Amino acid sequence: MEDKLILGGREFNSRFILGSGKYNLDLIKAAVENAGAEIITLAVRRANTKDSENIMDFIPKNVTLLPNTSGARDAKEAVRIAHLSRELGGGDFVKVEIMKDSKYLLPDNVETIKATEILAKEGFVVLPYMYPDLYSARDLANAGAAAIMPLAAPIGSNKGLTTKDFIQIIIDEVDLPVIVDAGIGKPSEACAAMEMGAAAIMCNTAIATAKDIPVMANAFKLAIEAGRKAYLAGLGRVLARGSESMDPLTGFLRN
Amino acid sequence: MENSFLIDSDKLSAAALKRKHEIENDKSVRINHMEFLPNMDKLDNDIYDKLVAASTGVDWNSYTKDDVLRALRSETLTIDDFKALLSPAAKPYIEEMAKRAKIETSKHFGNTVYLFTPLYIANYCDNYCVYCGFNCYNDIKRKKMNFEEIRHEMEIISKSGIEEILILTGESPVYSDIKYIGEACKMAREYFKNVGLEIYPCNIKDYKYLHECGADYVTVFQETYNSDKYETLHLLGNKRIFPYRFQAQERAILGGMRGVAFSALLGLTNFRDDALASALHLYFLARKYPQVEYSLSCPRLRPIVNNDKINPLDVHETELCQILCAYRIFLPYVGITVSSREEKHFRDGIAKICATKISAGVSTGIGDHEEKYEAYDSNMDKESLTKELENDECGDEQFDIADKRSFDQMYKDMSDEGLQPVLNDYVYV
Numbered sequence: 001m002e003d004k005l006i007l008g009g010r011e012f013n014s015r016f017i018l019g020s021g022k023y024n025l026d027l028i029k030a031a032v033e034n035a036g037a038e039i040i041t042l043a044v045r046r047a048n049t050k051d052s053e054n055i056m057d058f059i060p061k062n063v064t065l066l067p068n069t070s071g072a073r074d075a076k077e078a079v080r081i082a083h084l085s086r087e088l089g090g091g092d093f094v095k096v097e098i099m100k101d102s103k104y105l106l107p108d109n110v111e112t113i114k115a116t117e118i119l120a121k122e123g124f125v126v127l128p129y130m131y132p133d134l135y136s137a138r139d140l141a142n143a144g145a146a147a148i149m150p151l152a153a154p155i156g157s158n159k160g161l162t163t164k165d166f167i168q169i170i171i172d173e174v175d176l177p178v179i180v181d182a183g184i185g186k187p188s189e190a191c192a193a194m195e196m197g198a199a200a201i202m203c204n205t206a207i208a209t210a211k212d213i214p215v216m217a218n219a220f221k222l223a224i225e226a227g228r229k230a231y232l233a234g235l236g237r238v239l240a241r242g243s244e245s246m247d248p249l250t251g252f253l254r255n
Numbered sequence: 256m257e258n259s260f261l262i263d264s265d266k267l268s269a270a271a272l273k274r275k276h277e278i279e280n281d282k283s284v285r286i287n288h289m290e291f292l293p294n295m296d297k298l299d300n301d302i303y304d305k306l307v308a309a310s311t312g313v314d315w316n317s318y319t320k321d322d323v324l325r326a327l328r329s330e331t332l333t334i335d336d337f338k339a340l341l342s343p344a345a346k347p348y349i350e351e352m353a354k355r356a357k358i359e360t361s362k363h364f365g366n367t368v369y370l371f372t373p374l375y376i377a378n379y380c381d382n383y384c385v386y387c388g389f390n391c392y393n394d395i396k397r398k399k400m401n402f403e404e405i406r407h408e409m410e411i412i413s414k415s416g417i418e419e420i421l422i423l424t425g426e427s428p429v430y431s432d433i434k435y436i437g438e439a440c441k442m443a444r445e446y447f448k449n450v451g452l453e454i455y456p457c458n459i460k461d462y463k464y465l466h467e468c469g470a471d472y473v474t475v476f477q478e479t480y481n482s483d484k485y486e487t488l489h490l491l492g493n494k495r496i497f498p499y500r501f502q503a504q505e506r507a508i509l510g511g512m513r514g515v516a517f518s519a520l521l522g523l524t525n526f527r528d529d530a531l532a533s534a535l536h537l538y539f540l541a542r543k544y545p546q547v548e549y550s551l552s553c554p555r556l557r558p559i560v561n562n563d564k565i566n567p568l569d570v571h572e573t574e575l576c577q578i579l580c581a582y583r584i585f586l587p588y589v590g591i592t593v594s595s596r597e598e599k600h601f602r603d604g605i606a607k608i609c610a611t612k613i614s615a616g617v618s619t620g621i622g623d624h625e626e627k628y629e630a631y632d633s634n635m636d637k638e639s640l641t642k643e644l645e646n647d648e649c650g651d652e653q654f655d656i657a658d659k660r661s662f663d664q665m666y667k668d669m670s671d672e673g674l675q676p677v678l679n680d681y682v683y684v
Contacts (some may be wrong), residue, residue: 021338025675048448050419073546077684084682100546148300156362209361 003123003232005200007039007177008063008093008125008146014038014169015194015224017066017179019204027208027217034217041066041095041202068095075114081121094119095149096128103153109136113143122143129181137174139217146254147199148176153183156205160189164196171197187216187223194227195235258522260488262562264394275281275501275559278383278490288486288495288539294505295499296458298342300385302539303501309334310462310480310532318342327355332585337534339637340581341527347529349573352580356609359587368674369590369612370665371419372412373453374440376400378621379652380425384478386523388559388619389425391491394675395560398650405439409446411624415616415662418678419449422472425653426455426494433461437468444469451514456503462510471683473507476554480532484524492614504540514548515540516592520576522556522567532580534585548656549589551582551611557596557654576608585611595656603672615665620649653680669670 004011018031019038033035040059044067059065066091072078075098083093094118098111113136117125125146130136132150140148150167153159160183161167171178177199185191190201195209201224210216261279263272277284292295318338323345326336340352355664379398380389388395399570401406412420421442424431436454443450451472452465462473479485482497489495506516517537519529530553537549553575555567579591593602593610595617602613626649660668668675 044679046677046680048682049679071682072684078684081682102548103541103545158362205362208365209358 003087003205003228005177007127007214009211012038012064014221015200015228016221017041017200017202019181019202026213028059030207030214030217032063034214035207035221039064039066040067042090043068043070044081044088044090045071047088047090048084048094064093066093066095066160067091068097068129069115070097072096072098072115073100074098074108074110075118078111078115082124082138083116092123093125093127097125098099105156106154107131107151109170111134116140117143122144127179129169131171132163134166134169134173137170141174141176145176146176148174149180149181149202150177151182152180152189152193153185154179155181155182158185158206158209159183160185160192164192167193190220191223191227191230194224195230197225197231200224258386258556258565258568259572260562260565260670262393264392264561266394267392275383277603279385282486285486285490286495288489288497288668289482289578291498291499292493292496294458295496296502297491297499298502298509300505302536302543303498305481306535306537309529310535313338313528313531315342315527316570316577318523320344320347322485323348325464327351327584334535335539335579337585338531340584341530341578345581346573346577349577349580352577353608353640356583359465359583360609362609363588363639366609366673366675367680368610369419369447369675369677370417370615370662370669371414371421371451372614372616372662373421373423373619374405374408374412374624375423375446375619375621375650375653376405376408376445377427377431378425378653379430380482381427381429382490382494383490384494385488385490385561386490386520386556388561388651393559393561395651396649398648400464400622402438402442402600402670405623406442408624409443410626412561412616413446415628416666416678417662418447419451419681420447421451421453421614422470423453423470423653424455426491426492427529428455428457431455431599433457433464434552437465438524440465440468440625448458449681451516454504456500457507461506462512466511469683471512472514472516472548473504474510474518474552474655475503475507476518476552477501477522477536478520479504479523479529479535480519481528481535488523491563495649501536504536505544506605508544508547512547516549516550516552518552518554520554520556521570521578526570526574526578530581534582537586537589540613548602549586549588550592551586552592552594552598554594557657559612559654562653563655574619575601576605579609596654596656598657599660599668603668606669606674607672613665613669615660617656619652619654623649649675 014036018037019041042065049170067085069078096115098108099105112128117129119126127147130148147184153162153163179194179200180198181202184203185206207216322339326339378389450470452470453474518535590611592612666676
């Protein structure tokens with residue numbers, strides 16, 4: 001059976017998404033060629049530029065753009081940036097990012113839910129970046145989100161799955177694809193998130209700051225594929241210490 | 256060693272000269288620099304008190320090698336760690352600081368470098384700031400561009416490829432009133448994606464109006480955070496009022512601006528004290544207004560028209576680099592702008608460590624972009640250019656710039672350095 005990632009009715013073979021806000025061209029090339037990325041995020045504010053420097057030109061044609069609303073400080077601004085994205089030819093996909101903190105760039109769940117509701121009603125395929133909180137994830141699902149994008153750790157930190165338990169709860173409880181976004185620092189962490197049942201991994205800094213960008217991009221591809229296969233295979237049980245006594249404790253029972 | 260700033264023009268009348276000397280020599284004829292004037296918004300909060308408590312009376316020689324190494328090993332730095340990195344004890348560790356700074360920069364900004372250009376629209380000034388080329392007693396050609404001239408300049412700059420503009424004026428609310436600046440902002444929105452302002456500090460309602468006209472970033476340099484020293488350098492005009500200037504960024508934020516920038520003018524007094532205070536000014540405001548985008552600049556004193564001896568004293572390139580690395584490590588998320596006051600080799604080098612924004616195609620004169628761009632294209636030497644500009648209608652420069660590279664050249668040089676030049680990463684909402 002084919003194992004596709006389905007977002008907004010579209011099918012993708014790759015479960016690696018490049019978060020490419022920083023626009024390192026080497027990184028975009030490596031993500032597509034070495035990590036097999038089919039989706040690349042695009043900051044609308046960064047694409048808001050003259051023809052001479054059109055970011056769209058740098059992105060291969062077979063790749064789906066995922067414009068984001070970075071720079072928005074509330075729902076109203078996110079909606080306006082999403083509209084601008086449509087005008088610029090960014091399509092119907094939008095990753096809602098709303099931050100009220102320029103230091104850690106943590107998402108504001110309350111405003112994100114509001115923006116998701118408005119944009120989903122307008123026909124956007126909304127992928128909201130959020131702080132992993134179950135109630136917010138449910139509200140986002142009810143608001144019409146196409147997926148949930150909880151953060152693993154502060155963006156750019158490479159700290160790994162620091163919110164692991166809470167992401168697992170969202171995966172278990174919300175019937176939407178969960179894309180782990182921000183903070184993943186190593187392929188092993190991407191693999192672990194996929195084993196947990198994440199639908200895809202979004203990553204940038206871990207690859208951008210590696211010594212060899214193409215090789216690291218490929219390492220992420222392999223790790224994500226391995227984690228996905230492990231999830232589909234069903235992880236084997238973990239043996240707990242002392243639980244494998246040969247003589248059954250209940251062997252004395254006669255009837 | 257001190258700079259000697261005071262210059263007498265032979266064009267001043269005897270009475271004017273007498274008045275100038277009085278102001279320079281007799282503190283009692285100067286107004287109280289710590290008292291707000293009646294028309295000035297005054298914010299009631301403790302940010303300045305916090306700054307004073309954290310930044311004055313630092314014994315810079317008390318920091319040791321161990322303090323520096325501990326700071327460099329810390330993931331997030333305390334204010335005391337930051338002081339250690341600014342101290343003389345850190346100077347031998349400049350390479351280690353640069354390496355750490357580079358890592359922090361790449362985490363937050365990737366390998367990008369933003370390019371912008373300043374546009375001076377008028378150089379009339381009511382202030383007497385003794386080190387500044389625009390000061391009201393300096394005999395320079397004054398000019399305020401009319402809107403037709405501003406449009407012409409913007410067209411030329413925009414054609415060069417620049418998308419972010421910083422509009423500057425001398426500090427004269429009379430010649431360059433808020434309405435005039437607002438109209439310039441509206442016009443700039445037609446040609447550029449991002450409009451910033453570096454003008455005289457104004458009241459909240461004025462910032463609000465300028466924001467509505469299209470500006471979203473405000474830069475105000477405090478020059479020095481030592482209020483006693485400040486008093487001896489800013490002798491006349493609204494700029495004399497130290498706390499009104501200190502609160503300018505906060506008023507701009509309250510007026511709706513997205514970002515604010517800070518700096519001291521390095522070389523006026525103890526540069527470590529001023530570098531510390533600049534960063535802490537930002538730090539305390541960021542704790543109060545976390546949603547705002549913050550940035551730091553690092554201007555050093557430069558020669559001006561009629562005084563080519565002005566220099567940044569003991570703030571050499573190594574010290575400047577140390578300050579900027581310390582800024583980056585302490586405040587990894589803030590923008591750092593390095594202006595054309597610095598030479599090519601320094602700007603190329605620092606952009607690879609911690610600077611995130613540099614200017615290109617710069618003129619600090621008024622209405623002379625066309626001639627200057629043509630002259631730079633044809634590699635005209637400085638003397639011929641000066642002669643060329645003497646007879647025309649342009650206004651004189653605020654200071655002598657050190658890096659005259661055009662936008663095209665800068666874009667190419669930054670790319671050649673392995674950096675990704677960014678023209679815009681902003682949308683006005």
